[in-house]
Amino acid sequence: MTDNIPRRRRARSWAAPSALLAASAVLTLAACGGPAAPSASSTSTSTGSTGSTSGVVNITWQTMWSGNTLTLLNQMVTEFNQTHPDIHVTESNIPSATGDAKLLSEIAAGDPPDVFTEWNPVLGEYAADGTIQSMSPYLTGTYAGLEKWEYPIALQGGEYKGTLYALPMSMNSWALYYNKSMLKAAGISSPPTTLAQLYADQAKEWKTPGGKLEQIGFDPDAGDNAGFEYYGSFFGAVNCFNSAGKYSFETCPGAATEANWLAQYDNYPLADVEAMQAAYGAVAGGDDDPFVAGKMGFDMDGPWEGAQNIPVTNPSMNSNFGVVAFPGTVGKPSTFGQGNYNIIPKGASNPQAAFTFAAWLAGYGNATFTAQIDPKGGWMPASPSIVQQPAYQAWLKANPWLNVFVDQMSSPASVAPSLTATESEFETAEATATEDIAEHSKTPQQALAYIDQQANSAAGG
Amino acid sequence: MQMTSRAAVPAFRSPGARRLWLGLLFVSPWIIGFCGFYLYPFFATLYYSFTSFTGIGNPTFTGLANFDALIHDDTFRTALFNTFYYTVIEVPFSTVAALGLAMLLNMNVRGQAFYRTLFYIPSIVPVVASSLIFVWIFQPSFGIVNALLADVHVSGPAWFFSITWSKPTFILLGLWGMGQPMVIYLAALQGVPKEMYEVAALEGAGPWQRLRYVTIPMISPIILFNVILSLVLSIQYFTQAQVIETPPGSPGNSTMFYVTYYYQQAFQYLHLGYASAMAFLLFILVLIVTVVLLKTSSRWVYYENEER
Numbered sequence: 001m002t003d004n005i006p007r008r009r010r011a012r013s014w015a016a017p018s019a020l021l022a023a024s025a026v027l028t029l030a031a032c033g034g035p036a037a038p039s040a041s042s043t044s045t046s047t048g049s050t051g052s053t054s055g056v057v058n059i060t061w062q063t064m065w066s067g068n069t070l071t072l073l074n075q076m077v078t079e080f081n082q083t084h085p086d087i088h089v090t091e092s093n094i095p096s097a098t099g100d101a102k103l104l105s106e107i108a109a110g111d112p113p114d115v116f117t118e119w120n121p122v123l124g125e126y127a128a129d130g131t132i133q134s135m136s137p138y139l140t141g142t143y144a145g146l147e148k149w150e151y152p153i154a155l156q157g158g159e160y161k162g163t164l165y166a167l168p169m170s171m172n173s174w175a176l177y178y179n180k181s182m183l184k185a186a187g188i189s190s191p192p193t194t195l196a197q198l199y200a201d202q203a204k205e206w207k208t209p210g211g212k213l214e215q216i217g218f219d220p221d222a223g224d225n226a227g228f229e230y231y232g233s234f235f236g237a238v239n240c241f242n243s244a245g246k247y248s249f250e251t252c253p254g255a256a257t258e259a260n261w262l263a264q265y266d267n268y269p270l271a272d273v274e275a276m277q278a279a280y281g282a283v284a285g286g287d288d289d290p291f292v293a294g295k296m297g298f299d300m301d302g303p304w305e306g307a308q309n310i311p312v313t314n315p316s317m318n319s320n321f322g323v324v325a326f327p328g329t330v331g332k333p334s335t336f337g338q339g340n341y342n343i344i345p346k347g348a349s350n351p352q353a354a355f356t357f358a359a360w361l362a363g364y365g366n367a368t369f370t371a372q373i374d375p376k377g378g379w380m381p382a383s384p385s386i387v388q389q390p391a392y393q394a395w396l397k398a399n400p401w402l403n404v405f406v407d408q409m410s411s412p413a414s415v416a417p418s419l420t421a422t423e424s425e426f427e428t429a430e431a432t433a434t435e436d437i438a439e440h441s442k443t444p445q446q447a448l449a450y451i452d453q454q455a456n457s458a459a460g461g
Numbered sequence: 462m463q464m465t466s467r468a469a470v471p472a473f474r475s476p477g478a479r480r481l482w483l484g485l486l487f488v489s490p491w492i493i494g495f496c497g498f499y500l501y502p503f504f505a506t507l508y509y510s511f512t513s514f515t516g517i518g519n520p521t522f523t524g525l526a527n528f529d530a531l532i533h534d535d536t537f538r539t540a541l542f543n544t545f546y547y548t549v550i551e552v553p554f555s556t557v558a559a560l561g562l563a564m565l566l567n568m569n570v571r572g573q574a575f576y577r578t579l580f581y582i583p584s585i586v587p588v589v590a591s592s593l594i595f596v597w598i599f600q601p602s603f604g605i606v607n608a609l610l611a612d613v614h615v616s617g618p619a620w621f622f623s624i625t626w627s628k629p630t631f632i633l634l635g636l637w638g639m640g641q642p643m644v645i646y647l648a649a650l651q652g653v654p655k656e657m658y659e660v661a662a663l664e665g666a667g668p669w670q671r672l673r674y675v676t677i678p679m680i681s682p683i684i685l686f687n688v689i690l691s692l693v694l695s696i697q698y699f700t701q702a703q704v705i706e707t708p709p710g711s712p713g714n715s716t717m718f719y720v721t722y723y724y725q726q727a728f729q730y731l732h733l734g735y736a737s738a739m740a741f742l743l744f745i746l747v748l749i750v751t752v753v754l755l756k757t758s759s760r761w762v763y764y765e766n767e768e769r
Contacts, residue, residue, distance in 0.1 A: 100728065101728050104515075104516040104517060104731070105516075107516075107517055108516055108517060125515075125731060129515045129517050129518065129731070130517065130518060131515075131517045211616060212601075212602050212603075212607075212611075213601065213602040214602065269619075270622075270712075271601070271619030271622040271623045271712065272601050272602060272619055272622070274619075274622045274707075274711075274712070275596075275599075275600055275601045275602070275619055275620070275621065275622040276600070276602060277707075278596050278600075278621070278622070278705065278706075278707060279596050279597050279600045279603075279604075281707070282593040282596045282597065283593075346517070424729045424730045424731075425730060428708065428725070428729070431708050432708075432711075432714070435711060435712060435713065436713070439624070439712065439713055441713060
């Protein structure tokens, strides 16, 4: 029958499916290998994702933030683009749950962003795999003094085996928050300065009428940032490695002290505490927690708790909290140096411009503007020179409790964990071990042995 | 015209071949998508399962090392057990519940459309949103479930945060999404000829006998379909556990399901070779379960037009 169809009509009968095939092939290929489309939050007006147009180098910056922080990032990009006519930054955001996977896919596809913001503990794995570029070649000329400009713990957080791979944008610092009215109700006149006092004070604050948890005193295993690793600096239990460079918490005296201290709290209802934590964490975009809600006497947390979470989520707590250095066994105030760092992925198109931008984000040569931005994010700066800026000083004056966090940044007892190729395994192991101690399923010593065993043996390839 | 001239026409120009090519062109979007997003990833996964690979650079061939490591991995065995526990209880439980609810909603009662809508609505709520709501519903101290239990002098457990109760709570949570199978069962129930019930009633069959000998056999193909679907989804259980538990798998690895562990290995640890081995084993597992179910279905599934 087909032979009877006029030639021209037959040609048309093939034209539609051919076009359909071509279109679908193009769409499929575009979905597979095309450049990533900028998100709705993109601040760019650039015509290209990377490369140079009319002498302007276009670079891309990828982050995993959302909400209020995203607004800050947009302000930072606008400021950079206005002050650097030779470089134009396009910023894009993707959810944190898939951000790492997307970065790796982009690197594998040969189309990574020029700059990527990452939580620094994972950077050891990236550096070991050759996923990110060393920044050492750029530490010349204007940038020769960059390393000394940073806080020591901020610098260490970006180094892997002595080579610089990342520059900090916002640092963390940890201290002990206390609820003033709860302290008063418990008949306590001042916040604790020793671990023994902390235990005794918080014990007076628990409320469990009829087995129903209404109020928590303190639980070291409560909270997203809780657990063995986060208390390490207070006990001298960070960077516990043996001579072969393997994790060795089992033989680390500070680790044993810390594990035994954690076990002291195993008589409290962990499941109920975690349930309360999860319930509050499920609202306010994760900015709420039992301390913010006024249901927890003490909380080990960072400056964002008082600078962002409380004012936004529960302003009634604004004048009802105080902050002191977390008591420990090292004798001096200390903190655990981690933060959000900027990296240059392998295969980035314009690493030199990317480094310029990353250094600017750290605040190097940009202290005045950074000193205005850091307070808005509740961030600790990368360098003491940012703290000295009028805007930062004004923030500290308005919120004197923040001085605890800032002072710890330069404390000789503060320490940054060495980046390793198995940090993820270590983090999972230490979180599990902390829970196991609280649930009595492991003794402190067994928990430490478990951390070593898990962190030193990658399960597979 | 000589007969040989027609024989010279190439085979691909014959009417049948042209129809074939035209058909292939029309289904080509699907074929391209299937090859690009299913077939290639499948074989790539199989290949990577024999390698050590972090996603960057070249994978290193390691033979059966990943599979050997899986056999000796305690957490993998725990994940396998948790998934088995969840599947074995959740599938029958949700099947009976969805079928029972569909039967109730198939009764001719006032406000029937309202009830059908009411019971279907939960299944269109995003999984993450409903999971976060259930964290509050099952909150031990001030959640509504324990408050109701307290009214009858029962002390409720810690639900999602108790090693003993975490898996049963996820099974209960599974009921929230039964609107989907319920609607399918409802459609099937409405397709059962009324004459069959009339004949059964005339023969003296009571409600239980009508259910046993008319309803169930007539909708058994739909039950098979829903059970297979439910089994596959249960074996791949992930989102709710990942959203609710912090860290995922807690407390005490009691909610470390197969895909939770797979996700941890692939995207936290970047053990893509190891995760590929897990993914391939999961495929084999799902395949075996499905084949066994289909093979045994001839004993309990009734097809009207089937000749035996």
